[in-house]
Structures are given as C-alpha cells and as structure tokens.
Amino acid sequence: MSETSWSERLFGGFRKTSDRLSENLTGVVGTAKLDDATLDDVEDALIVSDLGPSAAARIRAKLAEKRFGLSITERELKEAVAEEIAAILRPVAVPLEVTAFPRPQVILVIGVNGSGKTTTIAKLGHWFQEEDYEVMLAAGDTFRAAAIGQLKIWADRIGAPIVTGPEGGDPASIVFDAVKKATEIGTDALIVDTAGRLQNKRELMDELAKIRKVLGRLNPEAPHDVVLVLDATNGQNALSQIEIFKEVAGVTGLIMTKLDGTARGGVLVAAAEQYGLPIHAIGVGETLDDLRPFDPDLVARVIAGVA
Numbered sequence: 001m002s003e004t005s006w007s008e009r010l011f012g013g014f015r016k017t018s019d020r021l022s023e024n025l026t027g028v029v030g031t032a033k034l035d036d037a038t039l040d041d042v043e044d045a046l047i048v049s050d051l052g053p054s055a056a057a058r059i060r061a062k063l064a065e066k067r068f069g070l071s072i073t074e075r076e077l078k079e080a081v082a083e084e085i086a087a088i089l090r091p092v093a094v095p096l097e098v099t100a101f102p103r104p105q106v107i108l109v110i111g112v113n114g115s116g117k118t119t120t121i122a123k124l125g126h127w128f129q130e131e132d133y134e135v136m137l138a139a140g141d142t143f144r145a146a147a148i149g150q151l152k153i154w155a156d157r158i159g160a161p162i163v164t165g166p167e168g169g170d171p172a173s174i175v176f177d178a179v180k181k182a183t184e185i186g187t188d189a190l191i192v193d194t195a196g197r198l199q200n201k202r203e204l205m206d207e208l209a210k211i212r213k214v215l216g217r218l219n220p221e222a223p224h225d226v227v228l229v230l231d232a233t234n235g236q237n238a239l240s241q242i243e244i245f246k247e248v249a250g251v252t253g254l255i256m257t258k259l260d261g262t263a264r265g266g267v268l269v270a271a272a273e274q275y276g277l278p279i280h281a282i283g284v285g286e287t288l289d290d291l292r293p294f295d296p297d298l299v300a301r302v303i304a305g306v307a
C-alpha cells in the first residue's frame with residue numbers, strides 16, 4: 001500500500017480523536033499571546049481529550065518554556081502541541097521485529113476478552129507473512145471453546161498452521177507442542193493466544209508462569225515478547241489494564257486497537273507518558289490490513305488535528 005493511502009486511512013480511523021482535541025483547542029488563544037490563561041485552557045483541553053494529567057502537564061510546561069509571552073496563532077498552537085505529543089510518542093515507537101535466534105520467536109499475546117486480541121493475532125500473523133516470515137498460531141486460550149474456534153478461523157484465513165487443544169486443556173502443554181512443531185518445520189514467529197481472565201489474577205498469573213516455565217525448557221529466551229492488546233474505546237480504563245498486566249504478565253509492549261470510531265485515541269499519549277512501554281502497532285479496523293505501524297509524528301499530528 002502506498003504511503004499516501006496509509007496516512008489517509010490513518011486519518012480516517014483517527015478522525016474522531018483528531019476532531020475532539022482540535023475542537024477543544026479551538027478558541028483557547030485569547031490575547032494572541034501565550035499567557036497563563038491560555039496555557040490553563042490547553043492543559044484542560046488535553047486532559048478532557050484523554051491524554052491524561054501527566055502528559056498534559058508536561059506539554060504545558062514545554063509550551064511555556066519555549067513560547068511564554070510570545071504571540072501565537074491557533075494553528076501555531078496546534079502545531080506546537082503536535083510537536084510535544086510527538087516528543088512523548090517517539091521513544092516508545094518500536095516495531096515488533098522477528099529477530100530471535102534460534103527460531104521461532106515466541107510472542108505471547110495477552111489482553112482482556114473483547115479487546116481485539118484474536119483479530120490482532122491474525123493481523124500480526126498476516127503482517128509477518130507479508131514480510132516473508134513463516135508464522136504459526138497457538139490457541140493458548142482454552143478457557144472458552146469459542147476462542148479456539150475463532151482463532152482456527154483466522155488461521156485458515158491467513159493460511160497459517162495452528163496448534164490447538166481441547167476446551168479446558170492445559171495451555172502450557174499446547175504452547176510446548178507448538179514450539180516443538182514450529183522448531184521442526186522452521187517457523188519464524190509463533191504467536192500465542194492466552195486467556196484474558198483478568199477477573200482472576202491469581203489463576204492468570206499461575207497459568208502464565210507455567211507457560212513461561214515450559215517455554216524456558218525449550219528456549220531460555222522465550223517468550224521473546226509479551227504483547228498486551230488494549231481497546232482504545234476503554235479510555236482511561238486501558239491504563240489500569242496496563243498497570244495490572246504489567247504486574248501479572250511482565251508486558252514487553254503494547255498494541256492499541258479500535259482507534260477507528262473512538263474519540264479516545266488520546267489515551268495512546270497517556271499510556272506512552274505513564275508507562276514508557278513500546279507501542280508496536282495500532283489497530284484501526286476489523287480487516288487484516290488494519291494493523292498499522294505506529295508512526296509517532298503522523299499520529300501526533302492527527303491527534304492534534306493538524307495533519
């Protein structure tokens with residue numbers, strides 16, 4: 001897909017978030033000079049647009065440091081806000097690369113049910129396939145038969161082998177079988193679905209610990225990645241999920257989904273500022289092509305409404 005159409009689709013997806021902050025910033029430049037009242041309004045606009053108090057305070061401080069007392073137009077203000085958002089996002093924009101040696105790279109995907117986990121696994125698999133990597137899926141969420149069935153459908157759709165077990169089966173033994181098989185057939189990336197039972201932290205923690213232990217026997221480096229899938233429509237709630245999963249699962253990176261159709265995309269900035277975890281990609285739709293690379297400058301401009 002060409003660069004232009006990537007960014008056009010991204011703008012389309014982010015439109016509601018973009019409109020929200022842009023509207024909230026409209027009319028805040030009162031005296032045409034950047035004064036305290038304007039800075040207060042900018043900070044409020046950022047907070048109500050889901051960027052969170054910490055990122056809002058940081059952006060305010062940077063604007064004050066660089067431009068206090070200077071004349072500023074609304075457009076320049078939005079451009080300046082975009083630049084400060086980009087400064088927060090750049091350090092966390094880290095693509096998920098297949099680099100593990102020996103193969104396979106084992107990627108555990110975690111997240112609450114409904115976050116878009118299954119779809120994201122398929123999109124990620126498709127993404128790697130487009131880069132000529134061999135991909136395998138493993139159905140480690142044995143808690144619900146429907147989860148296994150859904151993953152099978154996606155595996156068929158992208159033409160990737162899948163290792164499954166019975167409903168209620170032991171996820172660690174499925175993962176063990178999958179790694180053995182992936183090693184035999186030379187798979188590059190093994191993407192593992194896991195149960196999203198956040199309600200029962202202890203069980204989830206034990207389950208993930210067991211998966212890690214079993215994986216460690218086959219390859220001490222595995223899992224190479226523990227990717228948390230977050231639903232942007234949850235807004236600030238997505239942040240508490242990061243907090244909990246960090247503790248329970250040792251998250252190494254994030255993918256935020258459903259940025260299309262929500263005005264709450266500012267939560268990406270809050271997540272970057274508060275947790276500093278790598279953001280690998282963003283989901284802006286339901287089809288396989290709707291997982292996008294996380295381009296911090298582009299996303300910052302879209303969020304600030306100047307793209």
Ligand SMILES: Nc1nc2c(ncn2[C@@H]2O[C@H](COP(=O)(O)OP(=O)(O)OP(=O)(O)O)[C@@H](O)[C@H]2O)c(=O)[nH]1
Nearest residue numbers: 112113114115116117118119257258283284285286
């Ligand atoms: N609009 C939009 N919808 C998405 C996106 N990602 C996933 N979805 C939809 O969200 C719903 C839930 O996605 P799943 O992938 O089934 O989510 P899950 O976390 O595996 O949920 P369970 O199957 O309940 O465990 C589906 O209808 C997906 O099509 C996205 O980026 N944008």
